[in-house]
Amino acid sequence: MILPKLALTTTAVTEVAADAVIVGVIQEGDRVGLAPGAEAVDAAFGGELLAVLGTLGATGKPDEVVKVPTMGRMTARMVVAAGLGKPDPDGTVTAEQVRRAAGAAARDLCGVSRAVTTLSTVDLQAAVEGTVLGAYTFDTYKSENKNGAVSRVDLAAPADGTARQHRATLKAATAIAEAVAAARDLINTPPNDLYPASFAERAAAMGKAAGLEVEILDEKALRKGGYGGILGVGGGSTRPPRLVRMRYRGPKARTKVALVGKGITFDTGGISIKPATHMEEMTSDMSGAAAIVATTVLAARLGYPLEIVATVPMAENMPSGAAYRPGDVLTMYGGKTVEVLNTDAEGRLILADAIVRAAEDGPDYLVETSTLTGAQIVSLGRRTAGIMGSDELRDRVAQLARATGEGGWPMPLPEELRGDLDSKLADLANVTGHRWGSMLAAGIFLKEFVPEDLPWVHIDVAGPAYNNGSPWGYTGKGGTGVPVRTLAALLADIAEHG
Numbered sequence: 059m060i061l062p063k064l065a066l067t068t069t070a071v072t073e074v075a076a077d078a079v080i081v082g083v084i085q086e087g088d089r090v091g092l093a094p095g096a097e098a099v100d101a102a103f104g105g106e107l108l109a110v111l112g113t114l115g116a117t118g119k120p121d122e123v124v125k126v127p128t129m130g131r132m133t134a135r136m137v138v139a140a141g142l143g144k145p146d147p148d149g150t151v152t153a154e155q156v157r158r159a160a161g162a163a164a165r166d167l168c169g170v171s172r173a174v175t176t177l178s179t180v181d182l183q184a185a186v187e188g189t190v191l192g193a194y195t196f197d198t199y200k201s202e203n204k205n206g207a208v209s210r211v212d213l214a215a216p217a218d219g220t221a222r223q224h225r226a227t228l229k230a231a232t233a234i235a236e237a238v239a240a241a242r243d244l245i246n247t248p249p250n251d252l253y254p255a256s257f258a259e260r261a262a263a264m265g266k267a268a269g270l271e272v273e274i275l276d277e278k279a280l281r282k283g284g285y286g287g288i289l290g291v292g293g294g295s296t297r298p299p300r301l302v303r304m305r306y307r308g309p310k311a312r313t314k315v316a317l318v319g320k321g322i323t324f325d326t327g328g329i330s331i332k333p334a335t336h337m338e339e340m341t342s343d344m345s346g347a348a349a350i351v352a353t354t355v356l357a358a359r360l361g362y363p364l365e366i367v368a369t370v371p372m373a374e375n376m377p378s379g380a381a382y383r384p385g386d387v388l389t390m391y392g393g394k395t396v397e398v399l400n401t402d403a404e405g406r407l408i409l410a411d412a413i414v415r416a417a418e419d420g421p422d423y424l425v426e427t428s429t430l431t432g433a434q435i436v437s438l439g440r441r442t443a444g445i446m447g448s449d450e451l452r453d454r455v456a457q458l459a460r461a462t463g464e465g466g467w468p469m470p471l472p473e474e475l476r477g478d479l480d481s482k483l484a485d486l487a488n489v490t491g492h493r494w495g496s497m498l499a500a501g502i503f504l505k506e507f508v509p510e511d512l513p514w515v516h517i518d519v520a521g522p523a524y525n526n527g528s529p530w531g532y533t534g535k536g537g538t539g540v541p542v543r544t545l546a547a548l549l550a551d552i553a554e555h556g
């Protein structure tokens with residue numbers, strides 16, 4: 059990963075040693091307006107900056123970036139005007155608008171090594187997150203043309219607050235953005251290099267570096283423990299499955315949170331094989347696991363006063379002579395039996411084992427995230443996570459998902475679908491016999507493995523975890539790192555309110 063170095067500055071932005079000055083522009087009716095922080099730049103243009111931008115066709119709409127040469131009017135050789143979109147009626151813009159504009163500007167800074175941004179005067183935390191995530195690139199596998207991403211961004215200090223507060227905000231926002239970038243790196247690593255054993259080792263290395271207790275269960279330990287779901291799904295691969303456990307004990311921790319994430323390092327569908335078209339995108343089927351690992355490390359870095367135990371199942375879903383079959387019955391961790399009717403509904407099988415194990419620790423909350431169903435994308439699109447679980451926690455997480463800008467919506471777990479998971483042979487089947495409400499049916503399957511009175515949430519990020527379209531805002535192509543920021547917001551909220 060390549061990330062820019064960030065530093066606060068109180069030097070006038072027209073005098074900072076930088077190649078580019080980033081300013082925000084807003085949509086005001088049909089006209090373009092300047093966001094706060096751009097005053098000195100406008101003055102250097104003799105108050106004509108808006109006129110120049112208007113001539114160049116700038117509108118201030120989201121994802122618009124317009125560059126203006128400064129012709130010696132200030133230190134930087136160009137102004138980069140990033141669209142914030144429409145402000146609220148009271149003139150304010152949201153954190154997410156700032157994050158996206160900062161991200162779009164950072165993506166457009168190729169060839170600029172040093173920039174200074176004024177978006178930080180609007181919202182420092184959002185400007186940091188947007189800048190770091192927009193500048194993120196993954197070029198580990200490029201042998202040449204390593205891109206010239208921006209290497210340093212100075213942040214104009216906000217007018218309110220103290221320097222000490224600004225430094226604390228910068229530090230926390232950088233940690234959050236780096237956690238998202240760490241998740242992206244794991245997701246973007248191709249499946250020939252990121253497989254259960256190598257993923258487990260990387261997770262362990264990240265965890266140990268942050269002072270976490272880490273335990274890896276290999277296939278032998280999984281057999282001994284009776285993890286039938288993980289072993290069943292992982293059986294078709296020459297690269298055996300793993301279960302990673304990471305524990306963080308925060309200072310004065312009174313609340314215990316269990317985190318679980320789906321770690322299918324590649325999902326071919328198994329014997330119920332997927333069509334070839336876009337199968338390569340199933341390299342991202344460990345995005346839930348990546349988010350959980352990154353968030354647990356982040357919690358330690360930020361010192362949340364919580365106890366957090368992450369339980370992360372990792373397997374590769376492959377067809378082979380050793381693969382599990384449609385018709386097999388698996389005995390899951392904890393003893394429940396599941397009839398496999400479709401080997402492509404594998405995520406719920408490894409998650410069931412992990413959820414039962416996680417619940418044994420006696421957590422106050424259980425939070426699980428996964429790229430679980432194509433139906434999530436059908437129902438909510440590529441950018442809105444489907445959030446299910448116990449009523450209160452579900453709604454709390456959905457609210458936080460929207461507040462962070464990651465996006466999410468509460469979805470029900472309709473009772474009547476439970477009967478459709480009945481099996482003639484076993485305690486339940488891994489799929490219903492129909493397509494209706496597949497995202498919800500997957501949630502209902504998971505619910506069967508959650509203790510009755512444990513508040514829990516399931517965040518289906520099949521669409522949001524991976525961007526197979528054009529870059530937008532602070533989201534490039536490939537792994538997005540969703541829902542790391544939602545999880546971080548939830549942990550912060552639980553740390554504060556229980």
Ligand code: BES
Binds near residue numbers: 327400496521
């Ligand atoms: N990993 C997929 C879900 C998925 C699909 C994630 C598209 C990201 C993009 C999951 O394992 C899967 O294959 N689900 C099946 C379930 C079905 C067999 C009930 C699906 O959604 O089609």
Ligand code: MN
Binds near residue numbers: 405
């Ligand atoms: Mn699948």
Ligand code: ZN
Binds near residue numbers: 322405
């Ligand atoms: Zn899958």
